[in-house]
Amino acid sequence: MSDTSGQGIPDPEGPSNMIDTEYEVGQDNISMSMGPFGLDIHNPVFAISGLSIVAFVFFTLAFQDSAGAAFNDLRNWLTGTFDWFFLTAANIFVLLCLFLIVSPYGKVRIGGKDATPDYSYTGWFAMLFAAGMGIGLMFYGVSEPISHFSSSFADNAGTPESWAPLGGAAGDAVEARNLGMAATIFHWGLHPWAIYAIVALALALFSYNKGLPLTMRSVFYPIFGERIWGWTGHIIDILAVFATLFGLATSLGFGAEQANAGLNHLFGVPINDVSKVLLIVAITGVALMSVVAGLDAGVKRLSEINMMLAALLLVFVLIVGPTVAIFTGFFHNLYEYVRYLPELSNPFGRDDDNFRQGWTAFYWAWWISWSPFVGMFIARVSRGRSVREFLVCVLLIPSIVSVFWMTVFGGTAITQLVNDGYQLVVDSPLELKLFAMLEGLPLQQITSFIAIVLVIVFFVTSSDSGSLVIDTITAGGKIDAPVPQRIFWASFEGLVAIALLLGGGLGALQAMAVSTGFPFTIILLLACFAILKGLHSEPR
């Protein structure tokens, strides 16, 4: 036990093992006022991340022409050279989570042995799902299964030019479908959620049980000791801010593309940069209102609305789509996922370079760049859960929901294509495939409209929870820093998304997500070790 208990200060709630450090949350902070607004920011994390991002936005906009190509090269180089590294790391995260679920460490409770959960299952689950997957499910729900299916079915499957997973299944519609669904679920199932779960668990453990501030650096106390309060910690936190901001901006870019495509599809709104910028501005405005309203009144409420709308759309497609095929498909896809899992997650000796590097490595880097944000957000709302309950809920349940979502949206689209020869789902560009699928079903005007609203609300819930997280990191772990700081970060997320969209489009966004994901992968591997060390010292 630490010295603090000896001074008569109670432990979190029931026994836990606090870390004894002289550091006080916010001791390196600068409190100042800028005009009428008060600020409470960590020095130098806020200054370095804030200034770098302002400079980044400026240069990307100033050199729009050359920026695009440079970003694309960067992305291809990273995913091409380090694909094995991303794949191996993600496998380690999954294995560690599964181990913790079955090990005695699963009994440790976040927040102390007697802590009780802050949120009900519904509110908790809605928030972690809305933050964790968000827009991606809308963007890729139809487009990814269809892409994998078509590339696997195509005649050139298995050649170096092909994008098919595992060499595909040229000419075999049944196997191409299995492979397409398995590959999609692979990207949305256990692996991404294991990445989030690791970060969330690490943060929650070191904050609620060990009493350290809620920032990424705290996780590394068992490794670096008191040095985490110096530059080692500053760098970790700054990287976390970059990863969050660029990871989020990527999603916001996808959201803007898709909302624009949807609005064009429904109302004829032109697809161009002006529309996208206006969309980002308007939606960032809503996100601003949400962060100002706070965690309970803004973020949680929007997440719940989101869940309801998503469920509504899901049930609709389920009922009017091929219902029986979807239900049987769910179990079938789950089986195919498990069957292909060892091959898909194998980092070495594979020939499907395009798929492995272009899809899987990109996805893992993207999830990892999202992980400080989603992880910290999940950590913040998960106090009172046991490690086992936490991991089962964060890892398994969202994975199963993702399987179901992909089965309903992707499965319906593949059925439309295979059974009815409905070509539109293949011919449409990525961002329109969802709307193309809905067009093949009844009431498409209404469902497309709901889909656009969903994209927008997902956009808002990602942006507002992201701003909360960046604000906490740049305020040295304080969650009661003045509200204008949140407004600054929420606005800058929008600006970064705009800058990257104009200076190189989605390729630029993806490149930055991957570039920040790479160093963060190394950080996460270290975090795995810290978690084990931290859990080991907790009373069970």
Add this chain to the structure above:
Amino acid sequence: MYTKIMVPVDLAHADKLSLALDTAAKLSKLYNAPVTYVGVTASTPGPLGHNPAEYDQKLAGFVAEQAKTHGIEADGKTVVSHDPAVDLDDALIKTARETQCDLIVMATHIPNVADHFWPSNGGRLATHTHASVFLVRG
């Protein structure tokens, strides 16, 4: 005239509260009304404690000191909020109702442009509770 006084306190800036605390103590003596000091904290570690229990202990120490210095009847109440930067007013409104206080004494800042965007804490308390609100310029 008053039967119960509530005093919201920000323990991080206790040094800036002296005028409000003195005012509350004098009113407490004048009307023989007990004072409840209310502190709002988050469940995450902060400068005032690693957890709400630790914060609560600090508040209890603060309350004991106030009671002793001013010779008044006082107790403390820690409110745990998920997002104290934003939910402060709501937490105070709820506590004012729970404690059934009829007077709130609190320190206030010098009004500035930001007040046009964010309503002041005191203003919101006056709008949403039945208690009288005494704002003390610090």
